[in-house]
Amino acid sequence: xxxxxxxxxxxxxxxxxxxxxxxxxxxxxxxxxxxxxxxxxxxxxxxxxxxxxxxxxxxxxxxxxxxxxxxxxxxxxxxxxxxxxxxxxxxxxxxxxxxxxxxxxxxxxxxxxxxxxxxxxxxxxxxxxxxxxxxxxxxxxxxxxxxxxxxxxxxxxxxxxxxxxxxxxxxxxxxxxxxxxxxxxxxxxxxxxxxxxxxxxxxxxxxxxxxxxxxxxxxxxxxxxxxxxxxxxxxxxxxxxxxxxxxxxxxxxxxxxxxxxxxxxxxxxxxxxxxxxxxxxxxxxxxxxxxxxxxxxxxxxxxx
Amino acid sequence: xxxxxxxxxxxxxxxxxxxxxxxxxxxxxxxxxxxxxxxxxxxxxxxxxxxxxxxxxxxxxxxxxxxxxxxxxxxxxxxxxxxxxxxxxxxxxxxxxxxxxxxxxxxxxxxxxxxxxxxxxxxxxxxxxxxxxxxxxxxxxxxxxxxxxxxxxxxxxxxxxxxxxxxxxxxxxxxxxxxxxxxxxxxxxxxxxxxxxxxxxxxxxxxxxxxxxxxxxxxxxxxxxxxxxxxxxxxxxxxxxxxxxxxxxx
Numbered sequence: 001x002x003x004x005x006x007x008x009x010x011x012x013x014x015x016x017x018x019x020x021x022x023x024x025x026x027x028x029x030x031x032x033x034x035x036x037x038x039x040x041x042x043x044x045x046x047x048x049x050x051x052x053x054x055x056x057x058x059x060x061x062x063x064x065x066x067x068x069x070x071x072x073x074x075x076x077x078x079x080x081x082x083x084x085x086x087x088x089x090x091x092x093x094x095x096x097x098x099x100x101x102x103x104x105x106x107x108x109x110x111x112x113x114x115x116x117x118x119x120x121x122x123x124x125x126x127x128x129x130x131x132x133x134x135x136x137x138x139x140x141x142x143x144x145x146x147x148x149x150x151x152x153x154x155x156x157x158x159x160x161x162x163x164x165x166x167x168x169x170x171x172x173x174x175x176x177x178x179x180x181x182x183x184x185x186x187x188x189x190x191x192x193x194x195x196x197x198x199x200x201x202x203x204x205x206x207x208x209x210x211x212x213x214x215x216x217x218x219x220x221x222x223x224x225x226x227x228x229x230x231x232x233x234x235x236x237x238x239x240x241x242x243x244x245x246x247x248x249x250x251x252x253x254x255x256x257x258x259x260x261x262x263x264x265x266x267x268x269x270x271x272x273x274x275x276x277x278x279x280x281x282x283x284x285x286x287x288x289x290x291x292x293x294x295x296x297x298x299x300x301x302x303x304x
Numbered sequence: 305x306x307x308x309x310x311x312x313x314x315x316x317x318x319x320x321x322x323x324x325x326x327x328x329x330x331x332x333x334x335x336x337x338x339x340x341x342x343x344x345x346x347x348x349x350x351x352x353x354x355x356x357x358x359x360x361x362x363x364x365x366x367x368x369x370x371x372x373x374x375x376x377x378x379x380x381x382x383x384x385x386x387x388x389x390x391x392x393x394x395x396x397x398x399x400x401x402x403x404x405x406x407x408x409x410x411x412x413x414x415x416x417x418x419x420x421x422x423x424x425x426x427x428x429x430x431x432x433x434x435x436x437x438x439x440x441x442x443x444x445x446x447x448x449x450x451x452x453x454x455x456x457x458x459x460x461x462x463x464x465x466x467x468x469x470x471x472x473x474x475x476x477x478x479x480x481x482x483x484x485x486x487x488x489x490x491x492x493x494x495x496x497x498x499x500x501x502x503x504x505x506x507x508x509x510x511x512x513x514x515x516x517x518x519x520x521x522x523x524x525x526x527x528x529x530x531x532x533x534x535x536x537x538x539x540x541x542x543x544x545x546x547x548x549x550x551x552x553x554x
Contacts, residue, residue: 171409178395178406185393188355190381190410190458 007265013149015257016156019250020211021234024204026249030180031200034102040231041113046079046212055122076209083205117224125223134217152214240286242293308333308494314363323349325518336495338505341515347498351464355387356380386460390467392451396440403439407457445476465497502535514538
């Protein structure tokens with residue numbers, strides 16, 4: 001039982017990371033019908049911004065060495081700027097393009113970022129010790145919970161509540177929800193399309209920045225392709241959650257986290273190497289039962 | 305009289321499909337003008353083009369004398385043009401109040417928008433009772449009223465209304481026309497309305513255009529077209545089962 005609860009905490013912690021990534025992907029999909037595969041590389045940018053740009057094997061902390069009240073906003077700001085630049089340089093000229101075109105463009109952005117990081121920092125993964133206290137364990141009853149997992153969960157909850165308050169209570173939030181439901185109609189009513197889209201990119205940048213800090217602290221290493229599996233799992237989370245639904249993205253993120261962790265824990269050792277294959281088989285099963293996702297979006301898909 | 309909107313020989317295509325072939329029309333400040341025509345005549349396309357939703361291949365559209373071609377819909381909305389689209393396009397997951405608020409943000413003055421909303425809601429008691437409802441749960445008639453109210457929240461000079469009576473009961477249609485004409489008085493609105501049938505509109509409109517096959521077939525003052533014969537010819541086309549009546553010499 002204790003073992004299972006321990007696994008469940010791991011699952012929720014991993015799931016909350018996927019949920020944050022999936023929120024970033026889902027938000028842009030809702031408004032722009034863009035499946036942004038470069039979202040994972042926004043996370044990479046945030047992670048590499050922590051260290052001094054050099055091809056040395058050992059990483060020296062740059063922003064990562066600064067006190068956290070400076071570091072956290074600065075990392076988020078850097079990722080937000082990267083996300084906004086992506087919008088202005090790549091996606092704004094493609095405003096009238098179809099969804100598949102946008103998706104292919106996001107692959108291009110992804111490769112450009114990865115190779116940019118490769119040129120500036122070299123190809124070898126780097127070890128980074130961002131916060132050595134993160135692995136102290138907190139005893140809750142008989143459960144040993146790593147501090148970092150609690151913080152990951154807390155950060156996720158705070159960001160989700162903040163995002164939900166923003167979308168419900170502020171004028172820009174209401175405009176974003178309207179635009180996600182019917183972009184053209186929102187424009188007819190004077191909602192500035194580019195502002196709303198820029199805002200969506202900025203928020204997805206903040207979410208990606210938070211994930212880069214959490215994920216780097218957890219994994220302790222950097223690589224120029226570190227964002228790719230995150231983006232892939234987040235995309236799958238968005239699909240099983242229900243395309244275009246933010247609640248769905250969160251539910252999907254936690255679902256994927258739980259599936260992956262539980263498979264890792266309970267698959268026979270010989271089969272663990274094929275964990276992801278089993279995970280995606282589960283995803284296919286979910287989609288067979290609920291083709292529109294776990295929490296289907298109510299808005300219509302068309303964007304005339 | 306100044307022309308509030310002038311559409312000057314516009315051609316609009318969707319891919320290979322030609323929707324408008326050189327349509328010209330004009331609406332004076334304060335007028336109620338109606339475009340009538342059968343399904344697929346290009347009525348919606350004409351209104352959409354004025355609102356900036358589709359770019360004509362040729363021709364020009366001017367609001368208060370200035371060309372608006374190539375401007376985005378949100379820019380045209382700021383010139384005082386507001387569209388109530390066909391099918392209403394309510395934001396179904398937003399509340400009634402949020403739907404109205406969307407139209408009010410354009411003013412950039414929350415207090416004024418709030419005051420506008422309260423004043424407007426006296427005209428729409430059904431909406432006032434359901435402010436916190438998800439708009440998607442309203443009935444069709446209520447949704448149409450919400451679409452009108454939401455469009456008026458942008459403080460337009462020109463209200464474009466695309467088939468307000470589509471799919472609604474006659475009693476509700478009367479109610480919507482009453483509100484539209486009331487708004488015209490109170491807010492000094494100019495109305496350009498699309499309809500498929502001329503019955504009701506002949507009473508309310510100052511002028512009428514008949515659109516068929518992407519061309520204006522007839523235009524005239526509503527007062528001159530009351531017997532409906534000329535409209536019928538224009539609407540169905542000559543020699544399509546409705547031969548023109550030949551007057552016997554006296």
